[in-house]
Amino acid sequence: MNGDELMGLLERARTGEAEALTALCARYYPKVLKYMRYRVAADLAEDLTSEVFVRVLKNLGEQRGSFPAWLFRIAERVVVDHRRAAGAKKRTVMKTMTDQHEHQAEAKTDVAETVAAKIDLEQAIGELSDDQRQLVTLKFIEGLGNDDVSAIMDRSPGAIRVLQFRALSALRDLLTRKEVGYGT
Structure with missing residues (x-):
């Protein structure tokens, strides 16, 4: 979908057109859900993603600038609000991939290595x-650009x-340590 x-679609959604609202949600819900799965525990991701779209629908008339940047800024606010409400100082680390890993155990070696990676x-x-x-x-x-990331992260x-x-240097160091066996 191009900018025009x-x-x-946004103009039609602002007028309350159900088809346009559905199209917006269908296009962006999976992206926000994926983002949420990296920010909160897996069992909370869907609930918080739904909250994001409730806020989007309530505030669609106030949206200015890049829609994806605005949307992900709302998503980040929902995460912050959730943490504040829960009194959490640190978020739960990544979801576990144990089930997926177990299902891949009998697969080809290269598939298992890909999953492990x-x-x-x-x-x-x-x-x-x-x-x-x-x-x-x-x-x-x-897949957002620097301008959108800049706007979202302020x-x-x-x-x-x-x-x-x-971040990339830290990732490289963490993965190198794991490969050498220091982190295990």
Whole structure:
């Protein structure tokens, strides 16, 4: 969907057109759910994603600028509000992949290695700071550009580039340690 199509869809959604609202949710719900799964425990991800879309529908008339940036900023606020309400100081680390790993145990060696690498990567992402984890999720998992990530995280593009460099360096170090056997 290009920018003009999205703008048209947003205009129709602002007027309350059910088909446009459904199309927006269908397009962005999976992306927000995926983001939430990296930010909170798996059992909370769907509930918080639903809360994001409730807020989107309530505030659609106030949206300005990039819709994806606005949407993910709401998603981040929902995460912050949840943590505040729960009194949590740290979020639960990544969801466990044990079931998926067990199902892959009898698969070909290369498939098992791919799954293990994914698990290692998710665990390493879980060890990053909250800001680094948020940046990696937005930029590399959701595929957002630096401008959108900058708007969502309320930082300058230069600060985003520095944070990205540090996050990728930390990931490389974590994965290298795991490969050598220091982290196990």
